[in-house]
Structure formats: C-alpha cells, structure tokens
Amino acid sequence: MPRPREFDEHEVVAQAAGLFWRLGYHATSVRDLGDELKLTPSSLYRTFRDKHTLFLRALDHYRATDSAEAEARLNGTGPCRDVLRAWLLWLVTADDGHAGHGCFVVNTTTELGTTDPQVRQRTEAAFEVTRNAIAAVLRRGCRDGELPADLDVESAVELLFTTVLGLRVRERAGHDPAALADAIDFAIRALGPAPHRNIPPEHDDA
Numbered sequence: 001m002p003r004p005r006e007f008d009e010h011e012v013v014a015q016a017a018g019l020f021w022r023l024g025y026h027a028t029s030v031r032d033l034g035d036e037l038k039l040t041p042s043s044l045y046r047t048f049r050d051k052h053t054l055f056l057r058a059l060d061h062y063r064a065t066d067s068a069e070a071e072a073r074l075n076g077t078g079p080c081r082d083v084l085r086a087w088l089l090w091l092v093t094a095d096d097g098h099a100g101h102g103c104f105v106v107n108t109t110t111e112l113g114t115t116d117p118q119v120r121q122r123t124e125a126a127f128e129v130t131r132n133a134i135a136a137v138l139r140r141g142c143r144d145g146e147l148p149a150d151l152d153v154e155s156a157v158e159l160l161f162t163t164v165l166g167l168r169v170r171e172r173a174g175h176d177p178a179a180l181a182d183a184i185d186f187a188i189r190a191l192g193p194a195p196h197r198n199i200p201p202e203h204d205d206a
Contacts, residue, residue, distance in 0.1 A: 030044065062104040131161050
C-alpha cells in the first residue's frame with residue numbers, strides 16, 4: 001500500500017513560487033528547493049517529476065493569486081483615473097514581504113524569454129489578462145464621461161501596460177518610489193483631460 005504524503009502539496013507549490021520568484025528559475029537548484037520546502041529530492045521528483053514541472057505549477061499559482069488581487073483593485077469603485085493610479089502605485093509599493101522582488105511573471109519573461117514555449121504561453125496569458133483589465137477600466141471611463149470619448153483605448157492600453165512592465169523592473173532594481181510615482185502620474189495625465197460637462201445656465205426669474 002503506497003505511503004501517504006506527509007505534506008500539503010498546495011502549500012509546497014506556494015512556497016516554491018516564493019523561492020523561484022526570489023531567485024529565478026536557473027539560480028534555483030533542486031537542493032535549494034529541498035531546503036526551502038523541507039523535502040527530500042526523492043519526494044520532490046515523486047510528486048512533481050522535475051524542477052521544470054514544479055516551476056510551471058509555481059508560476060500558475062502566482063498568476064492565480066496575483067490576477068485575483070489585481071482584478072479586485074481594478075474593479076474598485078471611484079473615478080477611473082484614481083482606480084488606475086492606486087493600482088499602479090500598489091504594484092511598486094505593496095508591503096507584502098516581497099519588496100524588491102518585482103513581478104514573478106515579468107522576471108520569468110526577462111529570464112527565459114521565448115526559449116520555453118510552456119512558460120511563454122503562461123506569461124503571455126498573464127499579460128493578456130492585465131491588458132483586458134486595463135481596457136475595461138478605460139472603457140468605463142469613456143462611457144461615464146471621465147475620459148475623452150474619442151480616446152484610442154487600444155493605444156492607451158499599450159501605454160499603460162508598457163508602463164506596468166517598466167515599473168515592475170524598476171521596482172526590482174530598487175529605484176526611488178517617488179520617481180516611479182511621478183512616472184505613474186505622467187502616464188495617467190497622458191490619457192487626456194477630463195471632458196467638460198455642459199452645465200445649463202441658471203435662469204433668472206426675477
């Protein structure tokens with residue numbers, strides 16, 4: 001009868017995600033994983049087959065948790081510019097114990113690029129989720145009269161998405177948060193002025 005596992009597989013994947021996020025794929029050895037997860041190499045191989053398979057699961061775990069948090073913030077109430085600004089600031093100032101780590105997805109993209117099709121499929125899917133979330137906020141802003149009605153939403157999405165990637169890299173590099181906040185404000189202003197609402201003149205009945 002097979003011996004039952006003595007660890008929580010989901011928790012192990014979450015811990016592995018933290019290690020890969022901090023060190024990167026190539027710099028993380030099986031020994032590093034064993035030390036971090038308190039598992040023997042045989043347990044790791046028996047459960048996850050190899051380091052690459054565990055890495056993919058760790059990346060999937062990060063994507064699920066990060067996307068849920070980002071979606072909640074981008075679905076927040078309030079003026080669309082405020083929602084976007086708060087979200088962008090959160091990306092580079094989140095006090096979650098991972099300051100200076102950047103984004104696991106962006107880090108993976110810069111490390112592995114297009115060399116790993118399975119990884120690339122996951123990173124591109126994550127990027128598409130981000131683009132769609134930004135587009136939804138911008139379209140709401142145009143619909144509600146907070147942004148110019150003729151805003152080129154697709155181009156604005158690419159501008160903000162490129163800003164996101166740059167912010168993530170600069171946060172990992174330890175750049176001044178105040179300088180990143182200035183870049184965020186400039187990107188938000190680039191969306192154009194708020195449309196002027198036509199207010200009917202008051203009638204003087206005297």
